Amino acid sequence: MGHKFKWLPVLLLTVLAAPASLTAQKADSSDAFPSEKEPQNRPNILFIMSDDHAYQAISAYDDRLIQTPNIDRIGEEGMRFTNACVANSICAPSRATILTGKHSHLNGKIDNRFPFDTTNVTFPQLFQEAGYQTAMYGKLHFGNNPKGVDDFMILPGQGNYINPDFITREGDTSITGYATDIITDNTLHWLKEKRDPDRPFMMMYLHKAPHRPWWPRPDKFAEFSQKTFPEPPTLFDDYSNRGTAAKTAEMNLLEHMRYSHDSKIRPATLEAMGEISPDVPPYDWGWSGPYDTRVNAEQRALYKPVLDSINDWFQANWPKLSEREKMQWKYQRYMQDYLACISSVDDNVGRVLDYLEESGLAENTIVIYTSDQGFYLGEHGWYDKRFIYDESFKTPLLVKWPGVTNPGEVNTKMVQNLDFAPTLLDACDIEIPEDMQGESLVPLLQGNDEDFTREAVYYHYYEYPAVHMVKRHYGIVTESYKLVHFYYDVDEWELYDRKKDPLELRNEINNPQYAGVIDRLRRELAELRQFYGDSDALNQRYIDLYQEDSGG
Template sequence: MKQLTFAFLYPLTGMAALASLASCTEEKEAAKQYNIVYIMTDDHTAQMMSCYGNHLIETPNLDRIANDGVIFTNSFVANSLSGPSRACMLTGKHSHANGFTDNTTCVFDGSQQTMPKLLQQAGYQTALIGKWHLISLPTGFDHWEIVPEQGDYYNPDFINMDNDTIRKERYITNLITDMSIDWMENQRDKNKPFCIFIHHKAIHRNWLPELKYLSLYEDKTFPLPDNFYDDYEGRPAAAAQEMNILKDMDIIYDNKMDRADKETPLKERYESYVGRLSPEDRKVYDAFYEPIIEDFYKKNPKGKELAEWKYQRYMRDYSKVVKSLDDNVGRVLDYLKEKGLLDNTLVVYTSDQGFYMGEHGWFDKRFMYEESMHTPLIMHLPKDFKAKGEIPQMVQNIDYAPTFLDLAGAPIPEDIQGVSLLPLLKGEKPADWRKSLYYHFYEFPAEHMVKRHYGVRTERYKLIHFYNDIDEWELYDLQEDPTEMHNLYGKPGYEKITEDLKAELVKLQTQYQDPIEEKLKQQQKN
């Protein structure tokens, strides 16, 4: 009877009727495909998210995602650097396999297989708005607008798909959210599932706050990390870096203590950034910083006093930038809820890596140590998924690509090196989940001068090999020494652990086809 009624209302016969039925079936199948909203920040660390139990600041909107969904407590990157991390995410492959190993010598090969391209083949509309930082222009996106290189916090430029560079007024974090919501509301085909990458400049150096938050946290004194005055004993690679808050943080560029009679290597760059403010906004900016500048040069702190002064300014500015970011995550969540999209959308929040908030006396990232290898990862799940709360399994940013493809019902190519997180999102606890992670950092010599290194991390231990102009090994027991202060390599009693970890390291290098060991052996022969 339903078929007769259908035929009466829609007088189609033969192949036309079959085509109509097929079309309806396809629409129903398409409706089952989940949307993906992937929010990624730059240099945001779990230490500065209250949902990770760290209450240096409060992040209520990020907490909304974690409280309603899942929070990965062992989430890591494969290469703690912005461009390489993004390439790992896009391809599902380690740096040596996707070709983008560092920010100084590489250009991302946009012709290669990427997750956005595979999503397009699965019927998705794809968009990228914000930071790209891979030198070449984006591919695999139906729509994109990106900031040149690192982008500017104030009145930034955007490059559009016509290759025009357009300056837009206002604070960058607000603008990226505005543009992302506008694409979801007004520009996409609402008959198709979508995947949008909302990629923020925040919270990247040099932490320029939204003007309305200039005074925020000024009454807060942040506690020094226990190892703020690390002496790097037994760790020559750690001693050789140039990311120390006291020695390497620029007093003008990073701490904003600009005065006409003062010069630093990064003064000109800083002035170009704040010079983008309108005259009216610049008055507001200067009115806030001028008393701090006057007080700083009057007191002229030195040594530990200067180190701790710099640390407080760094923490306050970083926290202010996080506040604007958290506001804008809330705006995206509110939009999705208002439009009835949350039940059918995976919302992912992560960063391109972690960051040092004074641990070891540092800012920046790069090292395989926990603060930079670990990255936040929280997800709001579609209503069909059962997982809730903490997910303790070790995951890595090469897993995002296969996860999104799996969610879309698209095949996962065999050459993708990550694994889908979908079983974990469904509340399953796979017995054969990975037991170790591989890491490889390449960018040396370069800014911050962190030595090249690779290593393996298990649930309890971490083994690192620093190479190139150095040949040093480090071993840490993360259970007994979570801040990685005591190098156990070569210590009596750790021979078997070291042997097992080296075997696991070779196993991973073989699995991921990283030829570094063969290259080092060849160099030794030569």
């Protein structure tokens, strides 16, 4: 395995307290940023990220569920990566990795519970110090004062789809309307009215959608509630030939998806029906929080016909359905709302791309579309993410760089969200800090695949025991294989042949035909862990801190 950056970790066990930052030292250096190019000649950056947008819900990757013509435009005019992936498939840690260019164990944001260590230097700070005008509009997820941005308008925490609140430099505000539209309206306002035309810009345009609980815009809600979607072949997976982790995770559509929170069944309907099978705990925040307490009378009237239809059908038919039919109904309800949210994202991405074209900015703007991780759309009977299995591990990545990327290029290299920060810095002639662990994708974008040295990526998930109960695990993934170690309350290994078994249904760890592959991957995994500074000792440190925080 080759690695471009010769990075050596130090004092990793103290990372949560105050990780040392070589980046901070470089940021203070007078010669940290080259001056060969005038700032206005460097490319602009439009970094578009959605939340939980599965690659299989983008028609550039798979057109069976939805058409996304505007997101597809980025790939049609640039490069589509088919093996883009994340280092830790959960929202806040993924965003921390993107911002810092470091794995979770080094930046300290291992899960959604622990706070982000604000001593980390983020790539927007480096853009700002290099003379770029910087802005962040939409969902950050953690922290109310993002570093390195001249202007921001961010949702507090997860935010809301309907009549959302925002945090700005001028104070908190609430805006009537739909979050996806509002984030875009204000992004366009910044580009048109607030941007300094004499400086290059780095804009982070970050959607809340399609994060759970899924509340589409009323017109999309009505449109998609009439659609039927193809079922994935593994919807009724029984997890045979898999280990304990897959069998014990709590994210099955039938058994764990909430009636009110997810499927839009009114609490009053459930109460009138009495006992309902299966007995999913009646957590209804997704109804009462994002909807009941936020809609105004006009919006309520728009949602009511579809909600009436869903609830009337459920009350009349649910008790008569078989378990299989109930699973199928929940899948369709899930897809109707999830994909309706994505349809709004695609419409709005189109608005921004159109403005770039009309204004002439498109000629010198790098456009990136990605998600903070993948998501299960019924595969293996699941929703949510967290696992190293492909649907949550892989993420969409489409990049258009005028004059550099050729239209319609497809790249299969193992690239990771760890690489986003060094890539953007490299593309804009800003020095990449030595402590960033990613590898610049610029050679790939230029068509020089031989200059990209990585053959395998490292993954580590920590949030257990917690919601969805996906066990802690780490692993190595190449284009051909995936080796995973589940630990903490189990000690189990899994191997998947990504070429022969793309649905990941056969754990080959005990197959003697793969003995040589397993030995090689174990060695390479150990090398990767050492290279990135992860270890069993550090695992135990995080386990101890987790138990202390939980009172265990």
